[in-house]
Amino acid sequence: MxxxxxxxxxxxxxxxxxxxxxxxxxxxxxxxxxxxxxxxxxxxxxxxxxxxxxxxxxxxxxPMHPGRGPGLTERRLGQRVGVETVTLTEAQIPSHTHTVRANPASGTTNMPTNVASIAGAGADRLYGINTTTNLVDMSDQTLSATGGSQAHDNLxxxxxxxxxxxxxxxxxxxx
The missing domain is CATH 3.90.1340.10 (Phage tail collar domain)
Structure with missing residues (x-):
């Protein structure tokens, strides 16, 4: 060399x-x-x-080359840019909730053997598109909160x- x-x-x-x-x-x-x-x-x-x-x-x-290209921000020699972690703000991901709905009826088996028994039949489906049936909102604790202004890796x-x-x-x- x-x-x-x-x-x-x-x-x-x-x-x-x-x-x-x-x-x-x-x-x-x-x-x-x-x-x-x-x-x-x-x-x-x-x-x-x-x-x-x-x-x-x-x-x-x-490392990154200094200078400026078409449509790019100028970077000068020795400039430090970027971060290893990011905390999203409410403006970037507004506070919101998701509702989980389920059939309140008791199950007929504790060991489902196929998708049909989990999904149910007709209007009695556990997971389904038709929300006009007897589905009820599950507890707010069913889905945990996320975020909480905690940083996440950005690498x-x-x-x-x-x-x-x-x-x-x-x-x-x-x-």
Whole structure:
């Protein structure tokens, strides 16, 4: 493999950063020991710009190209966007209820053997389209409440790998 450019990022399947590389985990590095790297990334990913610079933090993030395409929102280098969890608001999913209806008559068997015995026959169906029969609303506790302003995961499918950045190598020339 050829010598990397300083600040080049690669995906690495190992559990360590090779010599001359570091994990893209947002760590702060002293500028005095990484002047070439600082001249390329500056404080784009953090640091105070006087004594420290920060490496990109790709933990729990997917990389994205900066810029703007037709109909797309502009993204600048180093910008962090998105969240791992989402809490839906009432405006996104208004409060509502679902009614479960059932026949109040006693069952004729406690071990149904086929769909017909569960569904019943004619107007006496347990589950049916005709709601003008003797169906009654079941208890509100039949269906549990959901939501409750609790966050849910909002992650695309993923495979965990390490991103590493070259601290040493060739200084890239501008074309």
């Amino acid at each position: 050829s010598e990397p450019f300083i600040a080049e990022i690669r995906i690495f399947a190992g559990n360590f950063a090779p010599r001359g590389w570091a994990f893209c985990d947002g760590q702060l590095l002293p500028i005095s020991n990484n002047t070439a790297l600082f001249s390329l990334i500056g404080t784009t990913y953090g640091g105070d710009g006087r004594t420290t610079t920060a490496l990109p933090n790709l933990e729990g993030r997917a 695309q499918p993923y495979l965990v790998l390490n991103f590493i950045i070259a601290l040493q190598g060739l200084y890239p020339s501008r074309s």
